[in-house]
Structures are given as structure tokens and as C-alpha cells.
Amino acid sequence: MQDFIYIKNEVLIPLSDEIKILEKSIDDEVLISNDKSQKAIIYAPEINFYLKNSQDEILEKSKNVLKLYEARASVYDLGLDLEQDKEVKNRIILVDSSKDKADFLKKQGFKVISLKNEEILAVFGSIGELCAVILNENEEVEIDFDILLFNTDLNAIRKDFTRQSGCYNIKNFKDNEALLEFLQSKSPKYKFKTYITYDSSVCQYHERRSEHCAKCAEICPTTAILKDDENKHLEFSQVDCLGCGGCISVCPSGSLDYAPMPRQSFFELCKFYKEGKILIIPKKMPLENLNINLPKSVLPFMIEGEKWLSHMHFLTLLQSSGANLIFYTDFISRGSSEAIELLNTFFERKFNKKAIFVAKDEKELQEALEKQEFIGSLSFEFHNNTLSTRENFAKRMQNLIKNDDFGTKESGEWLRYGQIQINANTCTLCLSCVGACNVGALIADAKENALKFNASLCTTCGYCEVSCAEKDTLKLTRSGMEFNPNYFEYKTMAKDDLFACIECGKEFATKKAVEKIANLMKAKFANDESKLKTLYCCADCKAKVMIEAMKNR
Numbered sequence: 001m002q003d004f005i006y007i008k009n010e011v012l013i014p015l016s017d018e019i020k021i022l023e024k025s026i027d028d029e030v031l032i033s034n035d036k037s038q039k040a041i042i043y044a045p046e047i048n049f050y051l052k053n054s055q056d057e058i059l060e061k062s063k064n065v066l067k068l069y070e071a072r073a074s075v076y077d078l079g080l081d082l083e084q085d086k087e088v089k090n091r092i093i094l095v096d097s098s099k100d101k102a103d104f105l106k107k108q109g110f111k112v113i114s115l116k117n118e119e120i121l122a123v124f125g126s127i128g129e130l131c132a133v134i135l136n137e138n139e140e141v142e143i144d145f146d147i148l149l150f151n152t153d154l155n156a157i158r159k160d161f162t163r164q165s166g167c168y169n170i171k172n173f174k175d176n177e178a179l180l181e182f183l184q185s186k187s188p189k190y191k192f193k194t195y196i197t198y199d200s201s202v203c204q205y206h207e208r209r210s211e212h213c214a215k216c217a218e219i220c221p222t223t224a225i226l227k228d229d230e231n232k233h234l235e236f237s238q239v240d241c242l243g244c245g246g247c248i249s250v251c252p253s254g255s256l257d258y259a260p261m262p263r264q265s266f267f268e269l270c271k272f273y274k275e276g277k278i279l280i281i282p283k284k285m286p287l288e289n290l291n292i293n294l295p296k297s298v299l300p301f302m303i304e305g306e307k308w309l310s311h312m313h314f315l316t317l318l319q320s321s322g323a324n325l326i327f328y329t330d331f332i333s334r335g336s337s338e339a340i341e342l343l344n345t346f347f348e349r350k351f352n353k354k355a356i357f358v359a360k361d362e363k364e365l366q367e368a369l370e371k372q373e374f375i376g377s378l379s380f381e382f383h384n385n386t387l388s389t390r391e392n393f394a395k396r397m398q399n400l401i402k403n404d405d406f407g408t409k410e411s412g413e414w415l416r417y418g419q420i421q422i423n424a425n426t427c428t429l430c431l432s433c434v435g436a437c438n439v440g441a442l443i444a445d446a447k448e449n450a451l452k453f454n455a456s457l458c459t460t461c462g463y464c465e466v467s468c469a470e471k472d473t474l475k476l477t478r479s480g481m482e483f484n485p486n487y488f489e490y491k492t493m494a495k496d497d498l499f500a501c502i503e504c505g506k507e508f509a510t511k512k513a514v515e516k517i518a519n520l521m522k523a524k525f526a527n528d529e530s531k532l533k534t535l536y537c538c539a540d541c542k543a544k545v546m547i548e549a550m551k552n553r
Contacts, residue, residue: 002028004069007035011051013058016066032072044072046300049287053294064276064299071272072302078265081193086239088128088146088166088187095120095150095161097170104176110183113143117158123148126223126239127166127190147186149179163222165192165240194259195243195305196224196236202388202438203255204461207232212461215414216247216256219334245308249335250414252459253439254389258308266313267383270320273299275379277323277372282306285328290362295369297323307333311415312393314339318355319396322379325356326368332358338412346397346483349406351375388439394456398488406483411460417481418460420453420493426473427451427494428513433474436467443490449510450495456481456488502533503541 004019005026015021025038033040034047047068054061090110094102095117102112115134122133132143148167152158161167166186173179200206204213205227217225217234224241225234248256257263277298281287282305301317303309306329314336317325324347332340340356347355353375357368380399384392411417420442429451434442441458444451460478468474481487498507499514518535525531530549534542 002030003032003073004066005030005033005035005038005040006047006065007033007038009035009048011048013051013061013065015062018066019069031076032069042072042076044068044302045287046281046302049290050294050300053290053292054298055294055296057296060296067272068299071269074268074272075261075265078262078268080197080259080262081195082259083191083193084238085189085191086128088190090187091145091147092183093120093130093132093143093145093148095148095152097149097151101151101170101176104180105183108180108183113145117150117152123160123164123167124223125166126164126237127186130164130166147183163240165222165237166190190239192239192241193243194238195241195245196238196247197257197259197262198234198236199255199257200234201255202253203234204253204438204459204463205232205234206255208463210463210466212463213252213459215250215252219246219250219414221246243305244333245305246333246335248308249310249333249339251310251389252416252461254312258305260304261308263389264385267316267385269301270316270383273301273317273321274381276321277374278317278321278325279369280309280317280325280327280329282329285330292362292366293369295372298369298372306331307336309336309339310389311339311342312389312396314343314356315393315396316383318343319378319380319382319399323374324354324372326359326365326372327356328359328365330360335414338415341412342409342415342481345409346400346406349483350400350404351378388457390439390457390459394454394488397456397483398485401483401485401488403485404483405485408480408482410480411478416460416478417455418458418476418478419455420458420464421475421477422451422453422493423470423473424494426470428470428516429494429496429510430469430513432467432469433464436463445490445492448492448495449498450492452490453493454488454490499536501538501541502536503545504538506538506540508538 002020006015006019006021007025008021008023025035030038030040032042032044034044036043047065050068051061051065056064092105092110092112094112094114102114105112119134120132121135121140123130125131128146130145130148132145134141134143146166149170150161151170170179173182214227217227222240222242224237225247228235245258248258278301279298280301280303282303314325343355347353357371359365359368380396382395431444434444439457439459441454442464460476462476465474465476496510496512499509499511500507514536521535530545534545537545
């Protein structure tokens, strides 16, 4: 299989020997092609777009074209978006449609049941395994089927018709032939990909005693992510996933990642754009007929989906290129929007420049390209795949802030930062809060016998607050991100000396913890000297003291 194929068109320059130039498409499958007519695993329209519009010199263009091919190959090699399929039969429910439509589908070999919208009480399941609860002569009946076709105005579409996979609006097809072609592409095998990877160990919903997150399920437009509130588990249905990535950009802990471009793949891809101006373009944005003046050093950065970019992704791109970014898209997700707002606020305070320009059409794109520029002291080489999303972001922000103070940016609805306050007088360092924090914002420092907190890692989920064993001791405030160096460091919140066992001298707990338990139990043990003694002993010596007391009775 050929890796890189370039089909000749009106723009042709000398290209690297690694790129095979052809007069027309060939029957063999290739990895990456610049032409849609070529049977390729990856169609890369950004190659023609760059060559046609860029103002770079010919030699620079040749280097950059190879770079675009290699970038796409890198994403393919490191992607985790596995191809899958499932069986889909020919059972169709047709809602509020004409008899002619039903007759047409029956002639094509489909089994069709025609129903009115009001006859359907509920729809659940996924394509190939759908089930409808219908009202038949005042009785509820369940019908299993594969695909639901509805003929409803957009304003009247029912939510359950759009959330499940396998439910389609007939109004999206210009005629019966287009509908038939679409249905035949979904049966007998429905192909889909893995778009989401999940790490339950840092999920802030998974197996907690109370609910503190599940933003992903809240924002998901389908039934791809559902909550099991009884067990506090997230349930994922890859077949229902649209691949939009909206869940990734709002996940506070980074437990979700985008399978087509996971963190490792993203960091590798950034290396291809070092010291070049980045134009982010989602796959859905048409490039074939886009005529634009693309200034020197601007390279298109193609992504699948448009909603998964988080504050960490944006800042990584900014510091990899050393220039502000342009995001060419007709839609900004809520997570991405708050990330852009956060970074623009900081950049305007530090550099008096925007971090990210959002361009929704050709006119806005051209205006943004004229403003895009390299920013002094922005570049920062740092890619650590072992760190979490927030740890990566914090390290990058520290590099920009250095020893200055640029104020505070309040938290949004989805991207949350804050502080905790701990009453050091009542904190016994039981470390329940440390056990509750799965993102490393709260830690126990054994060397100093201290409880420490890093605000830049805290997602303000609040689980530490409800887990605290002491009344009015730990309080969380969702105040926003502070742009000063102290905000990104671990600070001591409470500390204590260790208590030495009165029998063997081994240090086994903090003084406050021992005193608290002793004060609670003294009244109950008032007439038993051996039991009183055990309150100040380590676990081993407690047993010895009690056994000795039993012998002496």
C-alpha cells in the first residue's frame, strides 16, 4: 500500500520523493491522498488548500506539504479509534409518513410498520436493537426493530427520536433514491468507531458516595453516555456516539480522552507545527472551494470533531507554535468556549493580544489571518503524557506567569477553579479529604506531617468537603483561577506533630487525632486504667496492654 499520494491538479510544485505524484487516481488503496476520487484511508483536503492559498516560497511549500502528510500519518498510527460494526436487519418503523413512502420501502425489501407520532410512547436502544413502546387499542405494546424514520418538522422533533442511533429524519433526504442509498449503507453492517477512552480512576462520578460530577452525561447529545446512579458508574455506548467530543472538553479531571487523537497523539502532532502559525480546521468545514490569502508560515491543523479541544489543548498549541491561534469553525462547544475565554483573558492581560481568534466564515477567517502573529516569550517545549490534563495546563501556565500577578478569572459553568479553606485548629489530619481527592490537589506530606493543597489541580468537585470528618473544618469556594505563581504551588493547609506510643515510643498518629479520640473515650473508660492507657498506644501495644490486663485479673 502506498503511503502518500498526490493527484495532479492546477497547482503543482516539486514535492518530496516520499510523495508519489500521479496523473489520476489508481485502484490500489493508499493511506493518504489529496484527492477525494482516490480510494484512500485518509482524504486530506488541507493539502490542496495549503498549496492553492499559501504565500510561502516554493521550497517552504514543498517541506510543509510533506509535513502535512506526515502529521496525518502520525495521527493515524497513534489513534485509538477502532473500527467496529454490528448487524442491522431490515425492520423499519415509519412515523408520520405517506403510504407511498412505505410502499417504496417495502418494494426494496424492507419490513415496514407505519405509525403516528402520538402512538409511540417511548423509543430506546440503539440501531439494530431498537425498541418502541406503542399504544395499541389502549394497551402498551413493545416492538423490536432496527431503524426508525420520522417525517417531522425540526420544531416538533421528539428528543428520543434524536438521541438514539438509528433514528433519522426523512426530511434530510431529497428523494426516495437518496433515502434508499442511505439505508443500504447502514445495513446489513452498521460501521462505527470508538471515539471515547475512559479512565475511571480519576473520574469524579465513579463509585462515589454522592454525586459531584457527570458533566459528560449532562452534555452528551445522544445516549452515548448514561449514568447508573445506583452504582455511580458511567455507561458508554460507542455505537450511539457522534464523535463530537463535547464530553472531553468539559471533563474536569481528564478521565475522558478523544480516541481519534488521544493525548499522546496530540502531543506528537504538535511537534509538526513548531514555530508555525496554526489554523485549526475541523473535518466538517469545507475547504475545497475556499479561496483565501494564507500568509507565510500558516499551516492548517485538521481535527476530527470540533468540541473536544480543552484549555490544555489550546495552550499546548499556542506554546508549540509561539503564535496566537485561529479556530475556523461554525460552532464552539461550551467547554471549548470557556477555555478560549480563559486564555484570551490571560493573554490580553499579559501580552495585550488575543490567544485565539474564532472565525465562523470566510470573511472572519481572512480578518483573523491578517491579525495572527508570533508572540515573544510564548514558545515553550513541554510534552508530558504521564501528567493529567490539569497538571499539563498548570505547568504551562506557570511558564507564562513566572513571578507576576495578572489577577483572577472567575469560573464558568463548565471550566471550574477555586480554593479550599481549612481550619487548622480543628483539622486532625485524618486525611479523609486526601482519600477523597483523585486528582492530586490534596496530598499528605509525610516528611512535614502536613496536609497540602494545590489549587491549580482542584476541579472544585466538593467531594473533599463532604468527606471531611470534622464539622466546619473544610470549606470549598469556586472562585476561579488566579494568575499568580503561588496558585500553582502546594501550600500547607494544616500540620501537626506525631504522637509517640507511651509503651514503645513508635510514632503512629498525629497528636490532635490521638487527643480527639482520647477525649471522646475517656468518660467510657473512666474506671479502667488499662483501657485508658490503650488510648495512647500504637496498635501493637494496645493488644499487649489489654492481654496483660486480662492476665492480672
